[in-house]
Amino acid sequence: MARKNAVVDRKLCVACGSCAKVCPKDAISLPQGIFAFVDTSKCVGCGLCAKECPATVITVEVA
Numbered sequence: 001m002a003r004k005n006a007v008v009d010r011k012l013c014v015a016c017g018s019c020a021k022v023c024p025k026d027a028i029s030l031p032q033g034i035f036a037f038v039d040t041s042k043c044v045g046c047g048l049c050a051k052e053c054p055a056t057v058i059t060v061e062v063a
Helices: 018-022 050-052
Strands: 004-008 060-062
Touching: 018 050, 050 060
Parallel strands: none
Antiparallel strands: 004 060
């Protein structure tokens, strides 16, 4: 089975933190409040962050 990971478009991310709040694996952080960063070693590709993102800049892709 292919592994999936969340991917953030850093240029469009508004760093609101909504994605980090819903991540069940604590795989998303906001370093320096600039953009969301996904720790791919923790991400399980569930897609909750993509659904929650108000800017719709997160996608779930096959890694």
